[in-house]
Amino acid sequence: MKLKENVEKLLQQAFEENNSLFLIDLMITSDNQIRVIIDGDKGVSVEDCMYVSRKVEHNLDREEEDFSLEVTSAGVSEPLQIPRQYKKNIGRKLQVKTENEKFEGNLIDATESDIKLQWKAREPKPVGKGKVTVEKEAVLAYSAIVEAKVMITF
Known part of the structure; x- marks a missing residue:
């Protein structure tokens, strides 16, 4: 799986150059469809997606392997997956499901191991x-959280 290693290396370089962006998920199918989902400490713009896409696409050799590439941002309705996403959403209202309970509250703190909600x-x-x-x-x-989503209020 040389393609995955190359893509991971190129993504790491892109995130080192623009350290407000970070990886949420990387999927590569058996027919070389590459799907990258990114997020950012200050959100993600179309330009950010284009930057990451170019960083990967322009440094892979199509002669060596044919591929398709899609770079998207984590959608507003997508669950939070990594601690860095929780940290960027401090102050916002979350809906959090655990195995046995459901919470709705304001995220007031996020550490490397847990979150604190208040309501x-x-x-x-x-x-x-x-x-x-x-x-x-x-x-x-985090290990107790089954799903956490930011609640959008209008």
């Missing part, structure tokens, strides 16, 4: 009738 909830008063609004927090390890 308000209505709970019964400890004494008497009625409800009171309380601040809730959850610290979730």
Whole structure:
């Protein structure tokens, strides 16, 4: 799988030159269709996709191997996959599913091992009738997260 090694090396060079961009996924099919999904600390522009595409395409030899190349950005509806994506979304509202629970809250911190969500909830008063609004927090390890998506509000 020499093609994959070459593409990985070229992507690494592209990300070293523009260190605000990073790789989310790289897929190469048996018929040499290369699909690269990137993200960026400040988002991804069409120019960023073109830059990465050119960096790969212009340094691969079509005489050696025929291929097709697609470079896209992580879509707004795509789940977060790596810690760097969580870090860039601090302050935004997330919907996070674990094996047994579902959380919706503001992402207030993201480390290399876990995230911290914060939200308000209505709970019964400890004494008497009625409800009171309380601040809730959850610290979730990445390993416990089944899916996490940024909630888009209009």
